[in-house]
Amino acid sequence: MKQNKIYLAFAAGVVCIGLLGGCTKDPLKNMTNEESRIYITNYDSTVHFGSFKTYSISDSVAVVSNGALQKKTLTETDAAFIQALKDNMQERGYQLVTKDEHPDLGINISSVFNNQTGVISYPSYWGYYNSYWDPYYWGYGGYDYYFPYASYAVYQIREGALSVDMVDLKDAGNDKKIEGVWNGLIRGEAIFNASTAASQVKALFDQSPYIRNNQ
């Protein structure tokens, strides 16, 4: 009888732990795709964005996997992101020109995937940047990119990231360096979606009010 009571108490305890411990509210299961996304922007605070007048944007998206360029694509989604960037740059007062017309700013777009240990290091992304976006593309063969604001960022990764890099072409020439002046990074669920490309790019620009020519 005594043993039965002890077993009963133990069973009650286990049920209690199972029921209530199992009721832990899982943040990932209580999150929409939109809520899962984060928008990260970094910029060189010494740069005056009003000094740039024109820009050009890459005609495709570089697909970078585990630090290596896989290919450059122009899918419907890629085109939607490129168009969204054009719309926001125009709204901020910058004039779109071809890359042969010596733009002040160049914009590169990359889809970044990492299948390694769930950790991504952005300095390594920028470390190999020349191999994704050869400065030759902008007419500056033999130059190197330089990102003064690159900071180390480690996150658990479940999906890819979309990276938008803005580089200063106007001042390239003296020291064989093309300086990155702004980077926008989008991470989270279902980011590669043409129907949400505009709102995602707008989020990057909304938190970057300093990108403005007509100020």
Added chain:
Amino acid sequence: MKSFKIFLIIMVCTGLGLPVFAQQQKLTMNINYAVNTPVRNFKSDLVNKTSFRGWNANILYGVTDKLSLGLEAGFADYYQKYPRQVYDTKGGSVSAVLTNSIQTVPVMIKGRFNLAPSGIVQPYIGVGAGGNFVSYNQYLGEFASGKSGIYFAASPEAGIMIPFSKHGASAFTAGAKYNFMPYTYGDAKDLNNWGVYAGIKFSLK
């Protein structure tokens, strides 16, 4: 901390000198559903919502008719999601929906003092002190960072027992406790909370 020690010593000394009644030498188990509300820094910086996902359970041995000593374990799950907001970083900004998810599992040595062991309604006071297993994750979007570990916890309490029969050990229990839970990580300075609970107590021996 010092006041907790004094409180515990007084409880033990007082209890040992009391006459022996029906509860002495009985081993009882008490299981309660618990609701916990963050206070102070925990409430202002991490979670300001009450947790309805909690329990506590103890096994106590009746040293005297009034004093019982034993072990207690508990669980509480705290969760809060903050709407999307832009946060400044060293070189820029991050826009994210921020979610705090915190679980506490205190495991403590427990003392409970019955103020009216022969009453129809038996008020009691008690205190527990021990370790607290904390799991804290802060999500920016779906990306988590956090810190888990074992910390100190202490919980003074007051409550009532209503026995189901005149001389039986089984009873309905209800009470309130303050959970003192130091913890430091990021903006967090403590996980202090107060809680109410209700459940049943029954004899194991």
